[in-house]
Amino acid sequence: MAATAQGFSVRLARDAADLEAAQRLRYDVFVSELGGDGPLVDHDKQLEKDHFDPFFDHLLLLDEAKEGAVVGVYRLLREDGAKAAGQFYSEDEYDLGPLRRSRRKLLELGRSCVAPSYRGGTGLFHLWQGLADYVLAHDIEILFGTASFHGTKTAPLAQSLSLLYHRHLAPEELRVKAREYQVMDLVPEDQVDRKAAMLQIPPLIKAYLRLGGCVGDGAFVDHAFNTTDVCLVMDTAKMTDRQRGLYVKDRKE
Secondary structure (H helix, E strand, O other): OOEOOOOEEEEEOOOHHHHHHHHHHHHHHHHHHOOOOOOOOEOOOOEOOOOOHHHOEEEEEEEHHHOOEEEEEEEEEEHHHHHHHOOOHHHHOEEOHHHHHOOOOEEEEEEEEEOHHHOOOOHHHHHHHHHHHHHHHOOOOEEEEEEEEEOOOOHHHHHHHHHHHHHHEOOHHHOOEEOOOEOOOOOOHHHOOHHHHHHHOOHHHHHHHHOOOEEOEOEEEEOOOOEEEEEEEEEHHHOOHHHHHHHHOOOOO
């Protein structure tokens, strides 16, 4: 992938060293910062990893001004990778039957994170540009994956989860459902404070919504990762020109 503006480049991991750099950043964010854990997390080496890593492509955001340091990552799993792994990662949390039955080309997204000092800037946008290249290269039609709110108590998230349910629920033909169902319809629609709800929604989920993304039915409380997850689904065929432009504009050849 070509270098992007402002000294960043985006490419797929090429070797074990690239993968370790991605896992180290994931450890910093998901374990040290957010309190997550898992059976394969290596606390001695500070690597956040799981048994799905060998089957994913790992999209890296590199800061060329810091000798190509990995400052952002995204995991990408196509259907052939999921077949080799035995399932999609999020299939433990959600029934993906509606997506599988669509017979359209699927891409699962996950483990998206950016180093703290790069948040609020253009880092996530550059990752989206790299993702756009990948989607086009593989003719992907539907993107999906779990995205997380920090914490496992749903009461503080009631406004946000309710807003997602009332305003952004996936169409029935793509509406995946949480296996351990946590209701999202916690506040009647006419009592949702949209401003307060949006302030609580993490930037990644907001980015999906701006691109026309929607959510599955039910949240999943992930105690091991200390998160409350929603499953986001994005149908690329339904993106408007304006939405598509949000992640392909100003691209450099």
